[in-house]
Amino acid sequence: MDLKKIRKDVAVVGAGMTVFARRLQETGKEMSWEAAKMALDEAGLTLKDIDAVVLGSAPDAFDGVHKKGEWLLDGAGGTNKPFMRVYTGGGTAVFAPIAGWWHVASGMFKRVLVVCEEKMSSVQPHAQSAFAHIWDPILDRPLRPNLVWIFAMEMQRYMHKYNVRYEDIALVAVKNKRNAVGHPCAQLADPTITLDDVINSEPMALPVRRLDISPPSDGASAIVLVSEDVVYEHTDSPVWIEGVGWCLDTTMWTNRDLAFPKFLARAAKMAYEMAGIKNPRKEIDFAEPYDPFDYKELQHLEGLLLADPGEAAIMTREGKTQRDGEFPVCPSGGLLGVGNPIAATLGIKIGEVYWQLARKAGPRQVKKDVRTGVAQAWGDLMQFSAVVVMRRR
Amino acid sequence: MIERIEKATEIRHWLGDMEADHYYYSSGIAGEKFFVALRDEGQILGAHCAACNLTYVPPRIYCEHCFAELTEYKDMGKRGCVVAFTIAHYDKAGHRLEPPEIFALISFGPCTTPLLHRLGEVEPEKICVGLEVEAVLKPKKDREGKITDILYFRPR
Ligand SMILES: [Zn+2]
Numbered sequence: 001m002d003l004k005k006i007r008k009d010v011a012v013v014g015a016g017m018t019v020f021a022r023r024l025q026e027t028g029k030e031m032s033w034e035a036a037k038m039a040l041d042e043a044g045l046t047l048k049d050i051d052a053v054v055l056g057s058a059p060d061a062f063d064g065v066h067k068k069g070e071w072l073l074d075g076a077g078g079t080n081k082p083f084m085r086v087y088t089g090g091g092t093a094v095f096a097p098i099a100g101w102w103h104v105a106s107g108m109f110k111r112v113l114v115v116c117e118e119k120m121s122s123v124q125p126h127a128q129s130a131f132a133h134i135w136d137p138i139l140d141r142p143l144r145p146n147l148v149w150i151f152a153m154e155m156q157r158y159m160h161k162y163n164v165r166y167e168d169i170a171l172v173a174v175k176n177k178r179n180a181v182g183h184p185c186a187q188l189a190d191p192t193i194t195l196d197d198v199i200n201s202e203p204m205a206l207p208v209r210r211l212d213i214s215p216p217s218d219g220a221s222a223i224v225l226v227s228e229d230v231v232y233e234h235t236d237s238p239v240w241i242e243g244v245g246w247c248l249d250t251t252m253w254t255n256r257d258l259a260f261p262k263f264l265a266r267a268a269k270m271a272y273e274m275a276g277i278k279n280p281r282k283e284i285d286f287a288e289p290y291d292p293f294d295y296k297e298l299q300h301l302e303g304l305l306l307a308d309p310g311e312a313a314i315m316t317r318e319g320k321t322q323r324d325g326e327f328p329v330c331p332s333g334g335l336l337g338v339g340n341p342i343a344a345t346l347g348i349k350i351g352e353v354y355w356q357l358a359r360k361a362g363p364r365q366v367k368k369d370v371r372t373g374v375a376q377a378w379g380d381l382m383q384f385s386a387v388v389v390m391r392r393r
Numbered sequence: 394m395i396e397r398i399e400k401a402t403e404i405r406h407w408l409g410d411m412e413a414d415h416y417y418y419s420s421g422i423a424g425e426k427f428f429v430a431l432r433d434e435g436q437i438l439g440a441h442c443a444a445c446n447l448t449y450v451p452p453r454i455y456c457e458h459c460f461a462e463l464t465e466y467k468d469m470g471k472r473g474c475v476v477a478f479t480i481a482h483y484d485k486a487g488h489r490l491e492p493p494e495i496f497a498l499i500s501f502g503p504c505t506t507p508l509l510h511r512l513g514e515v516e517p518e519k520i521c522v523g524l525e526v527e528a529v530l531k532p533k534k535d536r537e538g539k540i541t542d543i544l545y546f547r548p549r
Contacts, residue, residue, distance in 0.1 A: 125486050138420050143510065143541070146485040149479050149481045152481070153478060156479060202482075205479045255506040
C-alpha cells in the first residue's frame with residue numbers, strides 16, 4: 001500500500017440532503033434527484049458539468065428491485081455518464097464518497113457527483129424482513145436472530161469488557177437527539193429528552209431499549225467532489241478530503257472481538273497516515289462517528305483512536321463530546337437524532353463534516369474553530385468501517 | 394415534496410413481490426461433516442488450524458487467516474461458557490415475545506470461535522458472561538442434521 005502516491009487532491013464543494021422520514025410518496029429516484037440537485041446548486045454546477053456519478057444504496061431487498069444501481073441511475077444523474085454503484089451496508093454512507101474520491105484522485109475525472117439513497121419503508125411488514133436474509137442460511141437463520149439481538153450482544157460484550165455503565169451509553173442518545181434540534185432534515189430531534197426517558201424506554205433486546213436505537217427511515221444525500229485542478233473555479237475555501245481508509249473483519253460475526261472494533265482501528269490508521277496525522281487526539285477537532293445505536297458512538301470513537309477502550313463513555317459523562325465541549329461528537333445530531341436511512345446518512349457524516357468545516361452548519365455550527373474533522377460509517381454485517389479525514393487548509 | 398406522510402393507506406401504492414420464492418443453500422464440505430456428526434453421533438465438531446492455534450466451531454475446510462487447508466476435525470464436547478448474551482423481547486416483526494427469548498454466544502474453550510445458540514432452563518437474572526453451560530440435544534430419532542438439533546444450552 002503506497003498512500004503517498006495519490007495523483008490529485010480532492011475537495012468537497014457542495015452537499016445536499018432531503019428530509020429524513022417515512023416517505024411513501026416519493027420514489028427513491030425522486031429523492032436522489034432532490035439531494036443531488038441541492039448539492040449541485042450549492043457547488044454552482046449543473047449536471048452537464050459532472051464527469052462521472054457514484055451511487056450508494058443498501059440492500060436491493062429494501063426496494064424489492066434487483067440491480068438497484070441501474071434502477072436509481074436517472075434520479076442520481078448517471079444517464080449517459082460513467083456510473084457505478086457501491087454497497088457496503090451502513091458503511092456505504094462514507095464508502096460511496098471514498099469511491100467518488102478515487103475517481104477524482106486517480107486523475108480520471110475532474111468533477112464527480114456522489115449520491116446516496118435509501119427507502120426502507122417499501123419493504124413489508126418491516127425493514128427487519130430484509131435484514132433476515134443477511135444471516136448464514138444454515139447456521140444462523142434457523143435460530144431466527146434479528147439485528148437488534150445481535151447488536152444487544154455486542155453492546156453487552158462492550159459493557160462487560162470495559163466496565164461501561166448503561167447510563168453513560170444512554171447519555172449519547174440524549175445528546176444526539178438534542179443536537180438534532182434545528183437540523184432541517186431531522187426526524188428524531190427532541191429538545192426536552194432526558195436520561196430517564198431513555199433508561200425507561202421499552203426493552204427491545206436487553207441491554208438495548210427503544211431509545212438506544214435509530215429506527216428505519218427514507219431519504220437521500222449527495223456531495224460534489226472536484227479535483228485540485230479546477231477547485232478554485234468553484235470556491236475560495238475548499239474543504240479537502242485528506243485521508244481515506246476502509247477495512248473489513250471476518251464474515252463470521254461470532255468470531256470477532258465484539259468489544260473493540262479492530263477493523264475500524266485499521267481503517268482509521270490508513271486514513272490518518274494518508275492525512276499525515278500522527279496524533280489523532282491532538283490533530284482532529286471533532287468527529288462524526290456512526291451512531292445507529294448509542295453504544296456504537298462510543299465504540300467507534302475508541303476504534304477511531306480518539307479515546308482509549310471504555311474512555312469514550314467517561315468523556316460523554318463529563319460533557320466533553322457535547323457540541324460546545326472540548327471534543328464535539330455528532331454535532332449534526334447523528335443517526336440517533338436526525339435519522340437512519342442507511343446509505344443516505346452520508347448527509348450527517350461526510351455532509352456534516354463538510355458543512356462544519358465550511359462554516360455553513362448554521363445553528364449546528366460548533367463554537368470552537370474547527371479545521372480538521374473525521375467522518376466514519378459502519379456496516380455490512382457489522383464488520384465494515386470506512387473513515388474519511390477532511391480539512392480546511 | 395417534503396411533507397411527512399405517516400399512513401400508507403393515504404397514498405396510492407402498488408403491492409408486489411420478488412418472484413424467486415426459494416433457494417437451495419449448500420452446507421459445504423465441512424458443514425456436511427458437522428451436521429452428520431451432530432445428527433448421528435450427537436457431537437459438536439470443530440476444525441483446528443495448527444499454524445494459527447485456532448479452532449473453528451463449526452468446522453471449515455480452510456483457515457481464513459493463513460489460508461491453510463484444515464483436515465483435523467475434533468469433537469468439542471457439549472460443555473462451554475457464555476461469551477455474550479441478550480434477552481429478546483420483540484421478534485423481527487415487532488411482536489412481543491412472551492416469555493422473552495435468550496440468545497448467547499457459546500465458547501468451547503480458549504482459542505476457539507464461539508457458536509450462536511439459544512439458552513434454556515435458565516432464569517434471565519442468573520445469566521452472566523462466563524456462565525458454564527451444556528448443550529441439550531433432541532433425541533437421536535428426531536435429529537435431522539440441522540443447527541436446531543441442538544435445542545438450547547442450559548447452565549450446568
Ligand atoms: Zn491458520
